[in-house]
Amino acid sequence: MQRRLTGSANDPRIKARYRREARFKAYSITxxxxxFGIIIGFFADIIGQGYTAFWQHxxxxxxxxxxxxxxxxxxxxxxxxxxxxxxxxxxxxxxEMRNNPELAGxxxxxxxxxxxxxxxxxxxxxxxxxxxxxxxxxxxxEGVIRSSFNWIFxxxxxxxxxxxxxxxxAVVGSLLVLMVTLAIAFPIxxxxxxYLEEFAPDxxxxxxxxxxxxxxxxVPSIIFGLLGLAVFINTFGVPRSSALVGGLTLxxxxxxxxxxxxxxxxxxxxxxxRLGAFAMGCSRWQVVxxxxxPLSLPGILTGTIIxxxxxxxETAPLIIVGMIxxxxxxxxxxxxxxxxxxxxxxxxASEPRQAFQERxxxxxxxxxxxxxTLNATAVLLRRRFERRW
Amino acid sequence: MPQVKMQAEDLNxxxxxxxxxxxxxxxxxxxxxxxxxxxxxxxxxxxxxxLNRMNDLIPQVRLQGRVSLDEEDIYDSSVDVxxxxxxxxxxxxxxxxxxxxIYENIAYAPRLHGTARSRSELDDLVESSLKxxxxxxxxADRLDxxxxxxxxxxxxxxxxxxxxxxxxxVILMDEPASALDPLATATVEELIHELKDNYTIVIVTHNLQxxxxxxxxxxFFHMGQVVEFNDTDTLFTNPRVQRTEDYITGRFG
Numbered sequence: 001m002q003r004r005l006t007g008s009a010n011d012p013r014i015k016a017r018y019r020r021e022a023r024f025k026a027y028s029i030t031x032x033x034x035x036f037g038i039i040i041g042f043f044a045d046i047i048g049q050g051y052t053a054f055w056q057h058x059x060x061x062x063x064x065x066x067x068x069x070x071x072x073x074x075x076x077x078x079x080x081x082x083x084x085x086x087x088x089x090x091x092x093x094x095x096e097m098r099n100n101p102e103l104a105g106x107x108x109x110x111x112x113x114x115x116x117x118x119x120x121x122x123x124x125x126x127x128x129x130x131x132x133x134x135x136x137x138x139x140x141x142e143g144v145i146r147s148s149f150n151w152i153f154x155x156x157x158x159x160x161x162x163x164x165x166x167x168x169x170a171v172v173g174s175l176l177v178l179m180v181t182l183a184i185a186f187p188i189x190x191x192x193x194x195y196l197e198e199f200a201p202d203x204x205x206x207x208x209x210x211x212x213x214x215x216x217x218x219v220p221s222i223i224f225g226l227l228g229l230a231v232f233i234n235t236f237g238v239p240r241s242s243a244l245v246g247g248l249t250l251x252x253x254x255x256x257x258x259x260x261x262x263x264x265x266x267x268x269x270x271x272x273x274r275l276g277a278f279a280m281g282c283s284r285w286q287v288v289x290x291x292x293x294p295l296s297l298p299g300i301l302t303g304t305i306i307x308x309x310x311x312x313x314e315t316a317p318l319i320i321v322g323m324i325x326x327x328x329x330x331x332x333x334x335x336x337x338x339x340x341x342x343x344x345x346x347x348x349a350s351e352p353r354q355a356f357q358e359r360x361x362x363x364x365x366x367x368x369x370x371x372x373t374l375n376a377t378a379v380l381l382r383r384r385f386e387r388r389w
Numbered sequence: 390m391p392q393v394k395m396q397a398e399d400l401n402x403x404x405x406x407x408x409x410x411x412x413x414x415x416x417x418x419x420x421x422x423x424x425x426x427x428x429x430x431x432x433x434x435x436x437x438x439x440l441n442r443m444n445d446l447i448p449q450v451r452l453q454g455r456v457s458l459d460e461e462d463i464y465d466s467s468v469d470v471x472x473x474x475x476x477x478x479x480x481x482x483x484x485x486x487x488x489x490x491i492y493e494n495i496a497y498a499p500r501l502h503g504t505a506r507s508r509s510e511l512d513d514l515v516e517s518s519l520k521x522x523x524x525x526x527x528x529a530d531r532l533d534x535x536x537x538x539x540x541x542x543x544x545x546x547x548x549x550x551x552x553x554x555x556x557x558x559v560i561l562m563d564e565p566a567s568a569l570d571p572l573a574t575a576t577v578e579e580l581i582h583e584l585k586d587n588y589t590i591v592i593v594t595h596n597l598q599x600x601x602x603x604x605x606x607x608x609f610f611h612m613g614q615v616v617e618f619n620d621t622d623t624l625f626t627n628p629r630v631q632r633t634e635d636y637i638t639g640r641f642g
Contacts, residue, residue, distance in 0.1 A: 201448060276481065276486075278446060278474070279474060280555060
């Protein structure tokens with residue numbers, strides 16, 4: 001038998017072709033590995049810096065509601081421990097005593113956070129004077145100081161004392177801002193897209209509008225911040241730093257994203273469905289309401305979630321409208337001064353104290369977790385409702 | 390001669406600058422099947438879409454002449470297109486059931502137009518429409534399954550049932566069997582034959598045998614003109630125009 005299929009293996013041209021292919025493949029794999037390496041390095045750095053913030057050291061003290069403590073909270077604590085306990089843990093005592101007069105003269109045991117530098121000492125991030133270090137070491141060995149889950153980080157707002165600082169008010173602020181953004185951008189964006197895709201004639205005007213919407217999606221976000229400042233705050237007098245002005249500004253930024261993704265979702269509905277409905281005597285609006293919208297809704301929601309996720313991670317335009325603010329208490333409504341998660345992270349990142357650096361990392365982890373959840377929801381939604389015609 | 394149901398008089402149509410129909414004069418008789426045949430791009434589908442004004446949906450279409458349904462000009466400015474389409478139904482080349490249940494596919498339009506309101510009225514209508522389309526026996530026990538899960542031939546009969554449910558007087562069919570296998574095609578052809586007793590049917594087809602089998606009358610379109618119109622037997626056996634003969638004997642097209 002004459003073998004015709006294997007003979008060319010020694011042909012130098014074919015060999016060179018295989019080599020080129022192998023080389024190209026190697027380049028691609030290298031690029032992929034570099035990308036993954038960067039991502040893993042980034043995550044490792046953030047997690048390595050931030051995970052310790054989820055635990056915090058606290059100390060068991062006897063709170064003595066005596067007369068002096070009614071004026072200065074620190075006096076409620078045994079003199080030897082006053083430099084170990086967080087100032088934030090005892091500063092509320094005078095108020096507590098005024099509101100509950102029956103406390104006077106009583107004592108009670110409580111676990112309160114330690115001073116942040118001591119917490120950092122235990123975590124290996126900072127050093128202490130030798131005598132203080134020796135004292136806290138022995139307190140820990142006695143079981144008076146322990147490490148426990150840092151609830152304060154999730155239930156408190158910002159504080160100048162890192163051991164009392166948390167993300168709660170920023171989370172509430174982010175939620176309020178996103179609610180405003182969604183309430184404004186979703187209906188306007190979807191209706192605009194429906195008009196442009198299903199009703200508008202194809203003429204120069206609509207083409208110009210389309211080009212401009214696509215351009216808007218590429219405008220740097222800080223420009224939207226300036227627009228928000230000029231229009232909402234200066235012209236309409238919306239309260240500065242409020243969730244309302246932040247939400248309105250981010251709605252401007254999210255609108256083009258929602259319009260573009262909604263139009264894509266509408267366009268994905270095959271024309272025969274529309275024609276079939278028209279041939280049944282449907283009006284244009286009935287075609288859209290009963291046939292096109294139900295089919296494109298998953299796509300619209302996916303686009304909206306991705307737009308919101310982007311809005312949630314946005315910081316620059318919010319700096320301009322004053323949402324980088326020190327907000328210790330969660331805002332009660334959309335008119336109150338508020339801050340958002342990324343802005344809170346930004347604020348902490350500029351703090352030199354190690355305890356704030358740790359909280360920066362933890363804040364980023366929380367933000368990333370929320371964003372990944374949002375994006376995963378979008379992907380699931382798309383998978384779940386994906387249709388083929 | 391039977392009564393004329395729809396009529397086109399001196400119909401001219403342009404897509405932008407291109408003229409697609411030239412002075413078309415054609416009568417479609419009541420409760421008869423009229424087949425439109427001709428090579429691709431000859432204007433037969435365009436003409437069909439003039440009959441229920443589906444061309445309105447295409448921008449830049451310009452139309453001149455008159456199309457009437459029972460003497461009433463359907464392009465008159467006072468005509469409601471939505472109303473017109475309940476009188477003139479349409480079935481498309483590719484089956485396009487709505488991605489809803491079989492039941493919903495049929496009940497949708499009657500509910501929308503208010504011709505059937507109560508659940509029992511709708512149930513009856515769904516059943517009778519499916520029976521008329523010869524689909525009832527196959528789907529009676531699974532009306533809740535999506536219409537898109539049926540086979541191609543069943544989907545097309547569902548689309549016919551959907552069109553019937555609105556109780557139209559005319560049904561337009563744009564190559565209704567060209568996407569179906571031979572067996573499903575035969576079923577659809579039988580169905581057309583039965584529907585003829587109650588509806589005026591206009592069917593566009595590429596399949597000359599099909600035209601010969603189902604249609605009482607046939608119009609041969611070429612280059613946007615009606616070359617010849619006659620009862621099907623005469624047109625196929627004894628065409629008057631040379632071009633018609635060339636086409637049906639397969640010399641071009």
